[in-house]
Amino acid sequence: MKKVCRLDGLGCANCAAKIENAVAKLDGVSAASVNFMTTKMVIEGEEARMDEIMAQATAIVKKIEPDVVVRKA
Amino acid sequence: MKFSENQKRLVKTLIGAAVYVAAIATRVEGSLYSLGAFLAAYFIIGGDVLWRAIRNILRGKVFDENFLMSLATVGAFIVGDFAEAVAVMLFYQVGELFQDYAVDQSRKSIAGLMDIRPDYANVQRGDTLEKVDPDEVKVDEIIVIKPGERVPLDAVVLSGSSSVDTSALTGESLPRDVEEGDTLLSGCINISGLVTARVTKEYGESTVSKILDLVENAGNKKSQSENFITKFAGYYTPAVVIIAALLALIPPLVVPGATFQDWIYRGLIFLVISCPCALVISIPLSFFGGIGGASRRGILVKGSNYLEALAQTEIVVFDKTGTLTKGIFQVQQISPVGISAEELLEIAAYAESYSNHPISLSLQKAYGRAIDSARISGVEETSGHGVTAQVDGKTVAAGNAKLMRRLGIAFTEPVDVIGTVVYVAQDGVYRGSILIADEVKEDAKRAIAELKEAGIRQTIMLTGDAKRIGERVSTELGLDRVYTELLPADKVEKVEALFTEKSPRGKLAFVGDGINDAPVLARADIGIAMGGLGSDAAIEAADIVIMTDEPSKIATAIRVSKKTLRIVKQNITFALLVKAVVLLLGALGIASMWAAIFADVGVAMLAILNAIRMLNVKSIR
Numbered sequence: 001m002k003k004v005c006r007l008d009g010l011g012c013a014n015c016a017a018k019i020e021n022a023v024a025k026l027d028g029v030s031a032a033s034v035n036f037m038t039t040k041m042v043i044e045g046e047e048a049r050m051d052e053i054m055a056q057a058t059a060i061v062k063k064i065e066p067d068v069v070v071r072k073a
Numbered sequence: 074m075k076f077s078e079n080q081k082r083l084v085k086t087l088i089g090a091a092v093y094v095a096a097i098a099t100r101v102e103g104s105l106y107s108l109g110a111f112l113a114a115y116f117i118i119g120g121d122v123l124w125r126a127i128r129n130i131l132r133g134k135v136f137d138e139n140f141l142m143s144l145a146t147v148g149a150f151i152v153g154d155f156a157e158a159v160a161v162m163l164f165y166q167v168g169e170l171f172q173d174y175a176v177d178q179s180r181k182s183i184a185g186l187m188d189i190r191p192d193y194a195n196v197q198r199g200d201t202l203e204k205v206d207p208d209e210v211k212v213d214e215i216i217v218i219k220p221g222e223r224v225p226l227d228a229v230v231l232s233g234s235s236s237v238d239t240s241a242l243t244g245e246s247l248p249r250d251v252e253e254g255d256t257l258l259s260g261c262i263n264i265s266g267l268v269t270a271r272v273t274k275e276y277g278e279s280t281v282s283k284i285l286d287l288v289e290n291a292g293n294k295k296s297q298s299e300n301f302i303t304k305f306a307g308y309y310t311p312a313v314v315i316i317a318a319l320l321a322l323i324p325p326l327v328v329p330g331a332t333f334q335d336w337i338y339r340g341l342i343f344l345v346i347s348c349p350c351a352l353v354i355s356i357p358l359s360f361f362g363g364i365g366g367a368s369r370r371g372i373l374v375k376g377s378n379y380l381e382a383l384a385q386t387e388i389v390v391f392d393k394t395g396t397l398t399k400g401i402f403q404v405q406q407i408s409p410v411g412i413s414a415e416e417l418l419e420i421a422a423y424a425e426s427y428s429n430h431p432i433s434l435s436l437q438k439a440y441g442r443a444i445d446s447a448r449i450s451g452v453e454e455t456s457g458h459g460v461t462a463q464v465d466g467k468t469v470a471a472g473n474a475k476l477m478r479r480l481g482i483a484f485t486e487p488v489d490v491i492g493t494v495v496y497v498a499q500d501g502v503y504r505g506s507i508l509i510a511d512e513v514k515e516d517a518k519r520a521i522a523e524l525k526e527a528g529i530r531q532t533i534m535l536t537g538d539a540k541r542i543g544e545r546v547s548t549e550l551g552l553d554r555v556y557t558e559l560l561p562a563d564k565v566e567k568v569e570a571l572f573t574e575k576s577p578r579g580k581l582a583f584v585g586d587g588i589n590d591a592p593v594l595a596r597a598d599i600g601i602a603m604g605g606l607g608s609d610a611a612i613e614a615a616d617i618v619i620m621t622d623e624p625s626k627i628a629t630a631i632r633v634s635k636k637t638l639r640i641v642k643q644n645i646t647f648a649l650l651v652k653a654v655v656l657l658l659g660a661l662g663i664a665s666m667w668a669a670i671f672a673d674v675g676v677a678m679l680a681i682l683n684a685i686r687m688l689n690v691k692s693i694r
Contacts, residue, residue, distance in 0.1 A: 011173055012138075013354035017303035033293040036354070037180060037361040042293055063134060066125075 001047040003054065007061060008069040010039045015065045022060045028053055041070075079173055086166045089118030093159050100156075111155040119146065119162035136310060138348040145344035149666065152334050152341075157666040161345055168674030172354060175681045179358055182365075182688055189241040189260040189281055194225035197269075207259075207276040214272050218263045227279045228257045228270035235266035242284065243620045244371035260284065283612060287373055291364045292357060294376025298641050299356045306349035313656070317343035320660060335662065342659035345669035346652050355644045355680040362687030363637035371620035372630045379616040382599050383634035387579035388571055389529050389627065392564070392593075393536035393546060395586035396603050397520075397624060398511040402431050404439035405492060406508035410485075417505050421497045424462045424469040427452045432493055435509050459495070470498045477503075492542065513546060516625040521551050523628035527635070530579075533571065535564050564593045584627060587611025587618075601627060637687055644680040651676050 010016055016036040024032040029045040041061075045053050058070045096110035116123075119142070126143040142165050149158035194207045197215040207225040210216065215231065218224055224237065234252035239245055239261045248264055251257060257270050260281035276282055321340030324331045360377040367374050374380045394400045409417040422440035425433035426449060437444065452462040458479065459472010470480055474496065477484045482498045484506070492510025496503070514520075521532050534555045536543045543557035556567055568583055575581055580598040587594065587602035591614040594600030602615035604622045612618050619626045655672040658664035 011176065012350050013357060014303065014306050014350040015137075017299075017306070017353065021303075033295070035290070035292040036357045037176075037292050038289050039180075040289070040293075042290070063132060066128065066132070 001045065001050055003043045003045070003050060005041050005043075005054075006071045007034065007039050007041055007065075008071055010034075010036065010065065010068050012065065018064050019061055022064070023057045026053055026056050026060075032057075079170065079177075082166070082170055086118055086163070086170065089114050089166075090163055092117060093163060096159070097156060108155060111159050112150075115146070115150075115159045115162060118159065118166055119143075122162065122165070136314065138350055141310075141314070141344050141347055145341045148337060148341045148344070152337050154338065154666065161666060161670055164670045164674045168677055171678055172350075172681060175685060176354065176358070179362065179685060179688060189223070190285060191223040191225035191259060191281060195219070195222075207279075210272055210276065212272055212275055216270055216272055218257070218268045218270065220263055220265055220267065222263055224257045224259050224261045224263060224270075225279075226259050226272045226276055227274040228259075228272045230255050230257060231269045231271050233266050233268040235268050236264045237261040238264055242280065242371065244369060245621055283609075284368070284373060287375055287612070288364060288368045291374055291376050291380075292361055294378045296356070296360055296377035296381040296641075298381065298638075298645065299353075299360070299377065302349075302353055302356055302645065306353055309349055310347050313343050313347035316660075317341070317347070338666075339659055339662055342664060342666060342669040343656060345666065346655055346659070346672045348673055350677075352645070352648045352677070352680065354677070355648075355684040356641055358681065358684040359637050359640045359644070359687045362684065363633050366687065367630055367633045370626070370629060370633075372626055372633070373612075373618040373620065374630070375616050375618075379599055380634050380637060382580045383582070383617070383631055384638040385578055385580045386582045386599065386631060387530045387575045388533065388581045389524055389531070390533045390535060390568060390571060390581065390583045390597070391552070391624070392583075392585040392590055393534050393538060393543065394511060396584055397517045397534065397550060398513050398546065399622075400511060400586070402435040402493075402509055402511055404435055404507055405510045405512075406487075407505070408487060408508070409505035410503055412499075412504055417497060418507065420464050420467075420469045420499060420504070421471045421495060421507055423449055423464040424452075424460050424471040424497075425495075427462075428454060428460065432495065432509055436495070436507065467500050471495055510542075513549065514622065514624060516623050518550050520624035520626075520628060523625055524631070525551075527628050527631045529631070531574070535559055535567055537561070561589060561592075564590065565596055568593055568596055582627075584624065587614055601630075640683055640687055644683055648676045648680055 013036045016034045019041070020032055020034040023029060023041070023043060028049040029043055031044040032042070034041045043053060043057060061068055061070050092110065093114035096107065096114055099110065100107050122139050123143050126139040129137055129139060142162065146158045146162050149161065191207050193204050194210050195217040196203050196205055196210055197217060202217060210226055216225065216228060220235070230251055230253050232253060236248040236250045237257065238248050239258070241262070242258060242260050251268070257268070259279040317340040320343060321337045324336045325333045360380060363380055364374050364377065391397050407414040407418055418436070418440050422436045423444060425436050426444045448465050450463045452460060454460045455476065457475070459470065459476040461468060461470045470476060470482070472495065474484070474486065477496045477498065480498065482501060482503050484496050484503045487494060487506055487508065492508050495507045495509060497505060497507065524532055531554065532552045534543065534547050534552050536555070536557050537559055538557060540557040543555050547555035559567065568581065572581060582599040582601055583593050583597035584601045584603060585594055586604055587610055591610065594602060594614045599617060600615045601617045601619060602611035603619045603624065617630060651672050655664050655668050659669060
């Protein structure tokens, strides 16, 4: 299942790469991609665990970029 | 909101800069007043950086740029370089502001470039015309598009005629005429007349939303350069910080006469240069610009990785029919003997009227009038030869050379033609020949020449057609090689064999029309589909979709790709070189903090300015 969300206020390309790597390593995630230019994050993962994955991904974003707000696309 | 945030930061930075200038102007060595003035400037300018650094450390995250900048500047204060400490913070903030501004601007300019999203649809519901969001319109609903409006969803014209501007989708400036029964693609602009149309696809499936989606998400597929630089950044920062620490601590303890003040200063220079963000930012910025610009010219690139691979293309393999040729068989030449051209075409069309072979169809199309079946009788078709029939009481034979020989009719073979020749005889008398051929696209020859110019080593054509026809087309267009009489499955095999002819890093691109060559498109390093406008299969199967029918767009795409890559390489080389030199000079004690500021902020600015050039793709032919 594919989930898309916006990362509002994403201003640092290196942090975008860090978020992408960290989210991709989460359990149940098969692929993750953060597009710095469109400030969109696409996560592909197991449907049943999507809520849990999203919560963990949001926590990762908060840790790497505290000022970024994760929003539904 | 974002904008006012930036304005606030700008004002704060300007005030801080003014205080800083005042502090320098009134500077008195060793005075507490001077220290106070510098500290004031420092906190005005960099208070938020300091605060974020502390907050992030509390969250267990060290080594981000806030922390590095705070450490470098606080360190500079401690060793007594007040002016430099404030300057580092000031330029860092100016650099950040500039970076945010540049990124915002390019995000906006791409959004503008991609401004093909329809805002509303006029739907006929009951007796009224409702203005609704295109998302809410269902298939088979009736929509009305007025002159000047954008076609909101893919639809078929029910009534009315107009010309539509497809330039937003294809880059083609010539308007296209549409009338009843024609397909309307979403994203085009209706220019002249009022058109009523039946919706054929929901908004999410419509051409416009597919294109937008494709271009926006192209950046999700990362290029090798981007992966390289983010990976590099992951090692670079910790390495530089560790060297900085070693530099500050070890020499003063080991080397006699070395002071902590001097070596800590050298360590701080390292910290200033250790931020990788600016280096990282210029790469997605360049690719985004390149992909956006290409889409503006009717070339859809489905990922940064494909745009990157395109620059390394060495071999371009073309399918013939529908790619280099129009894929439409037409009567090209009528050579009558003893009768008029019209009569020759008429009897041929009649004789062939019972066949639905592409050749017969093109004869009837050229004849252009209805066939009166009462005039024909006794039709006899010999497979692989042709037809004989009674037309107006006379025996007409129409077919290839074999048919003429079998009937013992003397005929003249036209010399130097590409295509299929239909010979016609009437009551045993040779009446002439008709040449039917698939036409080469207008820009096909130019496309091959431009590819050569763009550095493609080999251009190769694959076709299922006869050897003679394939070779003629190939020679006419200036292709390097041609493989003829291939079955669809042979094409995959041929492409696989050609892989061995490129260098290890080189790429092979296959260009097809996306209709029956999906396996080959998938097998090639880069699959390019032509004339993809409105064809889902082509958009699915290919990595790059040329929206128009012009093969010359492939050369344009390669030029866009090469320019993007050139900028990316310039940025990586320049940034790494400057950083390495300043690091080295800093370690030797030759470079000052000012050089470090340039290596960080200055390089970032230059890299971004360089990347922004990519947004101006008009400069590429």
